[in-house]
Amino acid sequence: MFEFLSLERLAELGWGVELFAAVTLTLIARFIAMRVLKVLGRQFEKTDNLWDDALFKAAHDPVSWFILIMGLLWAIQISDGYIDTELFSAGNLDLVRQLTFIVLLMVFLVRFITLSEEHILKDLQERPDREQTRMDPTTLIALAKLLRLSVVISSALVALPTLGIEIGALLAFGGVGGIAVGFAAQDLLSNFFGGLMIYLDRPFAIGDWVRSPDREIEGTVESIGWRLTVIRTFDKRPLYVPNSVFTKLALENPSRMTNRRIRETIGVRYQDSERMEGIIGSVKAMLTTHEDIDAEQTLIVNFNAYNSSSLDFFIYCFTKTTNWIRFHEVKQDVLLKIVEIVHTHGADFAFPTTTLDGLDQLRPEPEALISD
Numbered sequence: 001m002f003e004f005l006s007l008e009r010l011a012e013l014g015w016g017v018e019l020f021a022a023v024t025l026t027l028i029a030r031f032i033a034m035r036v037l038k039v040l041g042r043q044f045e046k047t048d049n050l051w052d053d054a055l056f057k058a059a060h061d062p063v064s065w066f067i068l069i070m071g072l073l074w075a076i077q078i079s080d081g082y083i084d085t086e087l088f089s090a091g092n093l094d095l096v097r098q099l100t101f102i103v104l105l106m107v108f109l110v111r112f113i114t115l116s117e118e119h120i121l122k123d124l125q126e127r128p129d130r131e132q133t134r135m136d137p138t139t140l141i142a143l144a145k146l147l148r149l150s151v152v153i154s155s156a157l158v159a160l161p162t163l164g165i166e167i168g169a170l171l172a173f174g175g176v177g178g179i180a181v182g183f184a185a186q187d188l189l190s191n192f193f194g195g196l197m198i199y200l201d202r203p204f205a206i207g208d209w210v211r212s213p214d215r216e217i218e219g220t221v222e223s224i225g226w227r228l229t230v231i232r233t234f235d236k237r238p239l240y241v242p243n244s245v246f247t248k249l250a251l252e253n254p255s256r257m258t259n260r261r262i263r264e265t266i267g268v269r270y271q272d273s274e275r276m277e278g279i280i281g282s283v284k285a286m287l288t289t290h291e292d293i294d295a296e297q298t299l300i301v302n303f304n305a306y307n308s309s310s311l312d313f314f315i316y317c318f319t320k321t322t323n324w325i326r327f328h329e330v331k332q333d334v335l336l337k338i339v340e341i342v343h344t345h346g347a348d349f350a351f352p353t354t355t356l357d358g359l360d361q362l363r364p365e366p367e368a369l370i371s372d
Contacts, residue, residue, distance in 0.1 A: 026071025033063055054115035062108040069100050098162050106155035110148050117144040137206045142199040145226065191227040194243030198224055203246070208255040215249060217241060259294055259318035260327040262334060267310030272347035276303060280313055282341045287317050290337075292330040294320045310350030 037056055073093050121137055204210050204221055210231065211218040219233040229246070231239040268276060284301040287293050297318040305312045315338070319330045342349060 022071060022075045026067060026074070029071070030064060030067040033067060034060070037063065051116060054112055054119055057115050058108050058112035061111075062104040066100065066104050070097070073097060095162065099159060102155055102159050102162070106151055109151045113144050113147050113151070117141065139199070139202070141206070141224070190244040190247075191242045194245070194247050195224065195226045195229075198229070198243060198246060203251055204253050204255075208253055211252045211254060212249050213252065215245075217249075217251075255322075257322045259297055259320065260322055260324075262293075262315065262317050262319065262331050264335070265304065265312050265314045266338060266342075267307055267312050267350040268342065268347055269350045270309075270311060272345075273311055275345045275347045276311055276313070279342055279345050279347060282345070283313075283315065283338055286337050286341065287315065287334070290334065292320055293334070294318045307350075309352045 037060055040056055073096060077093055117140060120140060198204075206221050206224060208221050209219070210221060217231065217239065219231040219239060222230040222232050222238070225243075227243060229241045229243055231241060233239050268279065272279075280301050280303060284299070287299055287301065288295050293299070294317075298316060299318075300314070300316040302313060303311065304314045315334075317334075319327050321327055321330065339349075
C-alpha cells in the first residue's frame with residue numbers, strides 16, 4: 001500500500017530543491033553577466049577609447065567570482081535552516097561577503113590599472129603623436145606602480161577593521177617595531193627612495209642610453225623598478241644597478257644630445273704650404289653647405305699647428321643627427337670630401353718623415369771610386 005513520507009524526508013527534499021534552485025539561479029546569473037560583458041567588450045573594442053577595453057577585461061573575472069561566491073554563500077545560508085552549526089551563522093556569512101567584496105574590488109582595480117597601462121604603452125608605441133598618449137613610458141609605469149600600491153594598501157586598511165583588528169593598535173605596534181625594521185632594511189629603503197628620486201628628477205627614461213664616467217656603467221635602460229634599474233649593456237648582458245647608486249654618481253645621458261660632434265685634425269705636407277689657405281676655405285665652405293651638418297652650431301676650420309712632419313688644421317662641427325650609426329655615416333662622408341678637396345688643390349696628406357742633413361759629405365768622390 002502507499003507509504004507516506006516522513007517529515008524529515010520532506011525536509012530533506014525541500015532542502016535539495018532549494019539548493020538546486022540556488023545553484024541554478026547562480027549559474028544562470030553568471031552566464032548572463034559574462035555574456036553581457038562579452039558583447040559590450042566587443043562593441044567597445046571598435047572604439048578608439050583606451051579605457052573602456054581595460055574596464056570590461058578587468059571586470060570579467062571579478063564579476064564571475066563575485067556571482068559564484070555570492071551563490072555559494074546563498075546556498076550555505078539555505079543550509080543553515082537544516083544543519084545546526086556555528087559555521088553557517090549570519091555573522092560569519094556577512095564577514096565573508098564583506099571580505100569577498102573588498103578583495104574582488106581590489107583585484108578589479110589592480111587589473112584595470114595594469115591593463116590601462118599596457119594599452120597606453122602599446123598605443124604610445126604605435127601612435128607616438130597622439131594627443132592622449134604624450135606621457136612618456138617612465139612616468140606612466142611609475143604612476144601605475146604607485147596606483148597599484150595605493151589600492152592594495154587602502155584595501156588592507158579597509159579589511160582590517162572588518163576582521164576586528166584596530167588600526168590604531170597596529171600603528172602603535174608598527175611605531176615600536178619600525179625602528180628595528182628600519183635598521184634592518186636600510187638598503188631597501190635607500191633603494192626605494194633612490195627609485196623615487198629617479199621618477200621625480202627623471203635623469204633618464206626607459207630606452208635611454210646612459211653612461212657613468214665614475215663607474216663601468218653603460219648601456220640602454222630596460223626597466224626602472226622601486227629597488228633596481230636594469231641596464232642592457234652593449235654586449236647584451238643585463239646589468240642590475242641598485243637605485244641608491246644613482247644618488248651618488250655622475251651620469252651621462254647621450255640619448256638627450258641635441259647634436260653629435262666631429263672633431264678631427266688633418267695634416268698636410270710642408271711643401272703644400274702655399275695651398276693651405278685654399279684648402280681651409282674649401283673645407284669650410286663644404287661643411288657650411290653640407291645637408292647633415294648643423295651650420296647654426298659652432299663650426300671651425302683653422303690652421304692649427306706646425307707639427308714635426310705636417311702642417312695641421314682642424315675641423316670642429318656638429319651633425320644634425322644624434323643617431324650613433326647615422327653619425328658615423330655623416331662623419332665618413334665629411335672625411336672623404338676633405339680627401340677630395342686636398343687632392344683637388346694639388347696637395348697631399350703628410351706622414352711621419354725624417355730628414356738627414358750631411359749625407360753628401362759622407363758619399364765618396366767619383367774619382368776615388370774610379371781609382372779604386
